[in-house]
Amino acid sequence: MFWVGLLLCALVGVELGGIVAGIMSTDTATGVVLTVVGANLAPWTAMGGFVLLYRGRRRASQVKQAPPRLEPAMARIESSRAVGEGPDIPLDLDLTVAPAGVPAYRAGATAVVNLMDLDDFRVGRTVVVDHDPLRPWDVRVRIRPDGEWAGRLAAAGIDTAPPESRRAEPPRPAGSGGRTGTARIGMAAIAVGAVLSLVPFHGYY
Structure with missing residues (x-):
């Protein structure tokens, strides 16, 4: 065509x-x-x-x-900032994502968290995310992970990745x-x- x-x-x-x-x-x-x-x-x-x-x-x-190929991983919350109010609070998160078998890296993500669950998203806490290995900046936080991954949260220890490891979506060329x-x-x-x-x-x- x-x-x-x-x-x-x-x-x-x-x-x-x-x-x-x-x-x-x-x-x-x-x-x-x-x-x-x-x-x-x-x-x-x-x-x-x-x-x-x-x-x-x-x-x-x-x-x-192509549709993202999401894989689960553990992530450490480096910063958490509320960008709205209400019983369901939108958060801007800065994460250290630690996929299995590859170096950890920094990436941003958003999450809408109920006020009752807000304590689980404090700085230093570990969360479960889904990430796309081909687009590492595409990170999606699981608010309530299933039993298998929920059991790993208590034992997870993730070191902070350096800022220069941050992955962000590349800008599209003008025009x-x-x-x-x-x-x-x-x-x-x-x-x-x-x-x-x-x-x-x-x-x-």
């Missing part, structure tokens, strides 16, 4: 080149045909090209964003997605098509 859209945008450039060639042609009949045909085709070709480009990029982005990025790619393809149009229409200039 993406490549078809790219080809259609390049074709728009060729059609625009045909319009210019028709205007500049010394052969009136041929010039009228090139101008009329190009002017009628270009808007529809451009519309189809940009739609296919956008849908193609969106589908590719959805494929890349890398959405309508703006699609428009730039489409306009670049149109420009390439316009340059290529000099080959079939060079005799009309």
Whole structure:
């Protein structure tokens, strides 16, 4: 879908080149045909090209964003800050996550905790989390872990990981997605098509 859209945008450039060639042609009949045909085709070709480009990029982005593969781990609470009020209190947590078999690292997480359970989320306490090994910044706190993991909490001893081990989601490059990025790619393809149009229409200039 993406490549078809790219080809259609390049074709728009060729059609625009045909319009210019028709205007500049010394052969009136041929010039009228090139101008009329190009002017009628270009808007529809451009519309189809940009739609296919956008849908193609969106589908590719959805494929890349595979569902997280969450695995349980123990984590130490390094800081805990309430960011709301009520019987269910939202907390911003700074954690040392200690997955089995790999070095511990720092990561942020959020949790909504009932007032009665707030003592379990003080600094220095150990909690059970689910983390994605491919996206280590994706950490989700288990408010009430099941019996197997709950039994490990009392015996768990986790050392604080250094701040430089923090994992955070990498920023997306500016203009890398959405309508703006699609428009730039489409306009670049149109420009390439316009340059290529000099080959079939060079005799009309």
